[in-house]
Amino acid sequence: MSVSEKNQPEASEVRERILDAAEELFAEQGFDAVSLRQITTRAEVNLAAVNYYFGSKGGLVVEVLARVVGPINQRRLQMLDEAETQAAGQAVEVETILAAVFRPVIVSMNESEHSRQVVMKLAGRCMSEAGSEMPEAMRRLFREVADRFCASLSKALPRLSAAEVFWRMHFTIGSMLYALTQHETLVLLSDGKVLADDAEKALEELVAFTAGGLRAQNAKEGAGK
Amino acid sequence: MSVSEKNQPEASEVRERILDAAEELFAEQGFDAVSLRQITTRAEVNLAAVNYYFGSKGGLVVEVLARVVGPINQRRLQMLDEAETQAAGQAVEVETILAAVFRPVIVSMNESEHSRQVVMKLAGRCMSEAGSEMPEAMRRLFREVADRFCASLSKALPRLSAAEVFWRMHFTIGSMLYALTQHETLVLLSDGKVLADDAEKALEELVAFTAGGLRAQNAKEGAGK
DNA sequence: ATACGTTTAAAACACTTGTTTTAATTGTCA
DNA sequence: TGACAATTAAAACAAGTGTTTTAAACGTAT
Numbered sequence: 001m002s003v004s005e006k007n008q009p010e011a012s013e014v015r016e017r018i019l020d021a022a023e024e025l026f027a028e029q030g031f032d033a034v035s036l037r038q039i040t041t042r043a044e045v046n047l048a049a050v051n052y053y054f055g056s057k058g059g060l061v062v063e064v065l066a067r068v069v070g071p072i073n074q075r076r077l078q079m080l081d082e083a084e085t086q087a088a089g090q091a092v093e094v095e096t097i098l099a100a101v102f103r104p105v106i107v108s109m110n111e112s113e114h115s116r117q118v119v120m121k122l123a124g125r126c127m128s129e130a131g132s133e134m135p136e137a138m139r140r141l142f143r144e145v146a147d148r149f150c151a152s153l154s155k156a157l158p159r160l161s162a163a164e165v166f167w168r169m170h171f172t173i174g175s176m177l178y179a180l181t182q183h184e185t186l187v188l189l190s191d192g193k194v195l196a197d198d199a200e201k202a203l204e205e206l207v208a209f210t211a212g213g214l215r216a217q218n219a220k221e222g223a224g225k
Numbered sequence: 226m227s228v229s230e231k232n233q234p235e236a237s238e239v240r241e242r243i244l245d246a247a248e249e250l251f252a253e254q255g256f257d258a259v260s261l262r263q264i265t266t267r268a269e270v271n272l273a274a275v276n277y278y279f280g281s282k283g284g285l286v287v288e289v290l291a292r293v294v295g296p297i298n299q300r301r302l303q304m305l306d307e308a309e310t311q312a313a314g315q316a317v318e319v320e321t322i323l324a325a326v327f328r329p330v331i332v333s334m335n336e337s338e339h340s341r342q343v344v345m346k347l348a349g350r351c352m353s354e355a356g357s358e359m360p361e362a363m364r365r366l367f368r369e370v371a372d373r374f375c376a377s378l379s380k381a382l383p384r385l386s387a388a389e390v391f392w393r394m395h396f397t398i399g400s401m402l403y404a405l406t407q408h409e410t411l412v413l414l415s416d417g418k419v420l421a422d423d424a425e426k427a428l429e430e431l432v433a434f435t436a437g438g439l440r441a442q443n444a445k446e447g448a449g450k
Numbered sequence: 451a452t453a454c455g456t457t458t459a460a461a462a463c464a465c466t467t468g469t470t471t472t473a474a475t476t477g478t479c480a
Numbered sequence: 481t482g483a484c485a486a487t488t489a490a491a492a493c494a495a496g497t498g499t500t501t502t503a504a505a506c507g508t509a510t
Binding site for chain 1: 257258387388389391392393395396397398399402403407414415418427434435436438439440441442
Binding site for chain 4: 463
C-alpha cells in the first residue's frame with residue numbers, strides 16, 4: 001500500500017525532492033524527454049521512489065504541473081475578482097484583464113526559489129506540449145480561469161462577436177506561451193536589443209501587443225479598400 | 226555507400242514513401258514521439274531503409290522539414306518582393322506584410338495532397354518543438370525570411386524602436402504558431418462557434434489580431450494614468 | 451550469362467525506457 | 481523488546497528505441 005492513499009496532506013523529504021528535481025528537468029527538456037533516472041539521480045533518491053509516491057511517471061507530471069499552475073491560476077482569479085469589484089458592474093479595462101492573466105506568472109516566479117526560467121517554461125509547456133492528451137485534472141484546472149476571462153473580455157469588448165472573442169483569446173494565449181517558452185530565442189535573435197531577465201518589461205510589451213490585438217478592428221470593417 | 230552521396234537529385238519510390246509517411250506522423254505526434262518502426266510500417270518499407278536513405282532519424286527529420294518549409298518560405302519571400310516593388314519605395318501596409326507571412330502556409334496546404342492539418346502542424350512544430358537544438362540547416366532556412374520581414378515591418382512601423390519590433394514580431398510568431406498547432410483546441414473550446422477547416426477565416430482573424438498588436442500604442446505612451 | 455553496384459530484407463545489437471519484484475531497513479506503537 | 485507498517489534499496493523485467501550487420505534479391509551493362 002503506497003503512501004498516496006493516506007488522507008493527510010502528503011509531505012515527505014524525498015517526495016519534495018523528487019518534485020523539485022522533476023520541476024527543473026521538465027522545464028528544461030520537456031516531459032517526455034526527461035527520464036525517471038535523470039530525476040531520481042538529481043534528487044538523490046532511489047529510482048523506485050517515483051512509482052512508490054506517484055504511481056507512475058504520468059502521476060508525477062500531473063503533480064508537478066498542479067503545484068506550479070495551481071497557485072498561478074488561483075492568483076489570476078483573485079486579481080480578476082478585485083478588478084471586477086472595483087469596476088462595480090462596469091466593464092474592466094482590457095489591459096487590467098490581461099495583467100490579471102499574465103502577472104501571476106511573474107509573481108509566482110519571484111516568490112519561489114526556482115530559477116526564473118523554470119516557472120516560465122513549465123507553465124508554457126503544460127499547454128503547448130500536452131495537446132489533447134492533457135489529463136482531465138489539468139483541463140479542469142484551466143477551465144475556470146478560461147471561462148472567467150472569456151466572460152470578462154466579452155464584456156470589455158462588446159463590439160466583438162462570441163466567435164471573435166474565442167479567436168482573439170486564442171491568439172493572446174499563443175503570444176503568452178511563446179513569450180514564456182521562447183524567451184531565449186528572442187534575446188538571441190535581437191542581438192542585445194532585448195534583455196533577458198527583465199520580466200517587467202516583457203509583461204509590459206505583452207500587454208501592449210495583446211491589448212492592441214484584442215481591440216483591433218474587425219477584419220470586415222477594416223479599411224474598405 | 227549510400228545513395229545519398231550521389232549528385233543527381235535523389236528520387237526513389239521508397240524514399241518518397243518514407244518522407245510522406247514521416248510527414249504525416251510527425252505532424253500528428255511530434256518528432257520524438259514517432260518511432261522509425263511506425264514510419265516504415267506505414268510506408269510499407271523495410272526498417273533499415275530509413276538509415277540507408279537518410280543516414281539517421283535526425284537526417285530524416287531535417288529532410289521532412291525542409292520539404293515542407295522550404296517552399297513556404299520561398300513563397301513568402303516572393304510575396305514580399307511583389308508587395309515591395311508595388312509599393313515603390315514606400316512602406317508596405319502592415320496587413321500586406323502579415324499576409325505574406327501567413328498565406329503561404331495555406332497555399333502550401335491546398336496544393337499538396339496532404340490532409341489540411343498536416344502542413345499546419347508540421348510547420349508549427351518545427352519552430353516550437355526544436356528549441357535551441359534546431360539544426361543549423363533550419364536556422365538558415367528561416368533566417369532570411371526573418372530578416373526580410375523584420376526590415377519590412379520596421380519601415381511600416383517607424384514609431385516603434387528596434388527592440389519593440391523584435392518583441393512584437395515575437396508575439397506575432399507566437400500567435401501564428403499557436404493557431405497552427407492548436408487549432409483543434411480552439412474549435413473544441415468554442416462550442417461550435419469557431420469552425421474547423423475554414424483556413425481563410427483563420428487567416429483573416431490572425432491578420433486582424435496581429436496587425437492590431439503591431440500597431441498598438443507604446444506601453445509608455447499609453448493612457449497616462 | 452557473368453559480374454557489379456544498388457537496393458531490399460531480416461536479424462541482431464546495444465541501449466534506454468517505465469515499471470515490478472523482492473529484500474533490507476527504518477520508525478513507531480503496544 | 482517485539483511486531484507491524486512504512487519506507488528505502490537493489491536488481492530484474494519486459495518492451496521499445498535507433499542503428500548496424502549480414503545476406504539476399506534486383507537491375508543493368510559488359
